Amino acid sequence: MTRMTDTHTTLALRLLQVTDDFRAGLSGELSAVHGISVNEFLLLLHLERSAANRLSRVDLAKRMHVSASTITRMAAPMEKIGLVDRAADARDARLVFVVATEAGRKRLSEALATFSKRAGYLFSDRWEDQEVDRFASMLRRLMAGSGDTLA
Template sequence: MSTPSFSATLNLLRATARLEERFAGELGSVHGLALKEVLLLMHLERAPLNRLSRIDLAKRLHVSPSTVTRMTTPLEKLGCVGREADPRDARLAYVVLSEAGQRLVGEARATLERMAADLFRDRWAKSEIATLADLLGRLTAGQPGDLS
């Protein structure tokens, strides 16, 4: 017999997988980006000076710094991000959102917002969606990089 906490966790994991699959397909076909790439760009968009270190991005995306490096390489080739050295610490480099990246992340955010609205439109009332957002926000409180 499952506890409510265990059932909730399994349902969250299943929902996450479903959302990632659904959102990734449309983001890829419309914008040519993976979901994690869009999230990376959104984190840069919210950051002071539109830049973050690879380590900070890794923490926000829940991936390793080497994964961030693999993610940023194609984004650099597309002109969405650049690299910026820290003038006081040669070991530290930042990933910086470019103007092209700002335009692309704005377009991708609009797609995500539309898809989110479509996802909930026929399922729940606005008050229920607000409650869900609040509950999930409490679950992730204190973690870096809130994008809502």
């Protein structure tokens, strides 16, 4: 049993390391090329992938695993530069949604191209197509029940 736990710990630590490395490289490129952070990219992506292309601060916070106040702090500068806007619910004016603007959707589209390029580099020089397909299947199993909202 100890061997299994050690293997699981090692694998989980490696997942964190690969994620951190990928995020660090992506962060520099998104900032330099598109003027947004990884978190701002993810916020826009969550909005774009939501059913109504809008989410409440609470729903965004749940999806991004942060607090609603963090979403407020993230969205404020994005609103100032025109990437997101606020929209009140038609039935309940107390409920406010974060909505991507046309400029935000355009910025996301451009940033997604950068993200896709980086993702390609992550796999293409190390893995065969069959290995990528197998990994994708295993990753879907790993994420089962996690509420995958981005892919």
